[in-house]
Amino acid sequence: MNSSPTEAVVVGLDTSENARVALEWAADEALLRGVVLRIGHAWSMQAYRLPEAYKPDMVDSARKAAWDFMEGAAEDMRKRHPGLQVEPELIEEGAVEGLLRMASNGTSLLVTGRRGLNPFMTFLLGSVSEGVAGHTPVPAVLVPVEGAPDPNGPVVVGVAPGEAEPIEFAFAEAERRGVPLKVVRTWMYPQAFPGFISVPPQDQAQRTADETAELEELLAASRSAHPGVQVNVQVELGLAEEAIVNASKDAALVVVGAHRKHAQRFSLPIGRVPHRVLHLAHAPVAVVPH
Template identity: 35%
Template sequence: MSSNTGAPVVVGVDGSADALDAVRVAAREAAARRRPLRVVHAFIWPLTATPLGAAEGAPAGAGLRHQAERYVAEAVAEAGRAAPEVPVTGAVVDGAATPVLLDESREAALMVLGHRGLGGFAGLLIGSVTVQLSAHALCPVLVVRGESRADGPVVVGVDGSECSAEAVEFAFAEASRRGAPLLAVHAWLFPSPVGPGDVLPLVYDLDALAADEERSLAESLANFAERYPDVPVRHRLMRGSPARVLVEESKTAQLVVVGARGRGPLAGLLLGSVSHAVLHHAHSPLVIVRHPERDDVS
């Protein structure tokens, strides 16, 4: 790929400090991928018939529309300071944040979001827009939270599902790009059904079950390890809560990667229980990768 071309890295901004943190990360990600950066602010006020211009007698730069434009201009300037070599464009797009950014994800290589924003729900552990985009976006979503660090492994959750395979591929590519080791985590409590109508035994041979899980982990990684021989790979296989293990590993990771959905009994949810828990509690930046079903969003 030639420098600074192709699908952009897109970052959503709302004027908050978390959004500017996301802009700095997005600029560095765009530089590493040699892609342009697009800064987007979703401007919902036209939908409420609220006057958008400056009030009578107010300074020329007052008014909601000018404020939105200032958010974008500030973010574009911050991106330029973080990665001067990256071409940056900014846009104020009319509409609510989730549908605007979801539409942007159709053409994006990566979506970058802060984990919280402005408004009455800013005190929540994770913003509602971030949750919705993590579940529905048509590109990988990087959520900026916890401590950004240059050392430590890229950690990926592996469960053998199709969505997990997408996450593993992304994690290998990311580890190769960063020159980082990869830690593949597979945690299990009991066997999970892999298809409708699966009948599971009531009594398990734990040693045999552990051997099966270890074999499944090795098979999930084999093809990608061959494609990325420069990436050192470690396995962590254990019996326990997958979400709890991934959150613990995130304390020393530079990035955690998970699939949006898993293979368990709730795999039909758009955002699985493990990815949802890690999204809320990870101590490092997190990427959520969906299986590429690009025709399931209107």
């Protein structure tokens, strides 16, 4: 078990394709940040439900196989990024619990993979990704199996009223990458009939101006702290998740806040908009906890 307090990017690894994509993304991010890459791989004999008599003979070989798999992945990252410090760690507890434990020890970012399309053309997060996104104490990034549409694309951040938490993180990521920052804010109008919205132009203009003014107040401190970041502000009438997902098509990274008002162990307590963005965004999504 690693107890080093060195700042790190932690990534969860299993044998799936999307986990490998997440590993490569996390290695790039660790190199970009100049920090250690820590790889966590959960293993257990419990899933096989073998008779106790068989377990002593199999545990050592199974654990060695898990370590060899993880060390092989770590060595690949060392060869790909000479000079990158890579620290593999076997997770003895459940995957979610182990990754959250690793994230509490000098970690600046926690990374996992996100599954691809299922037969119903919707995205599945997977239980580990859901657990990490719902309960991580540090910003967590979920990487789709396709990776990022354009690593040099903009950072996109969705900002709800009064929600300052994801803003500084998004500015720092845009500055680190040397790319523009696109700030997305939407608003909805009371509907007289389901599915039908009619907004007087004067009302729409006033509401958009009010939303823009409130948003600019939230952005002011980070604009001052990161003067070199080009900022594009998009305020419009519509669904927040739709606007953010559309903006993610050419993004390097999407940033959203986690709305944890009623956190529960077996749910995804991050709010409707972040939840949908995690499922549908075309780029890696960073969830920034409040």
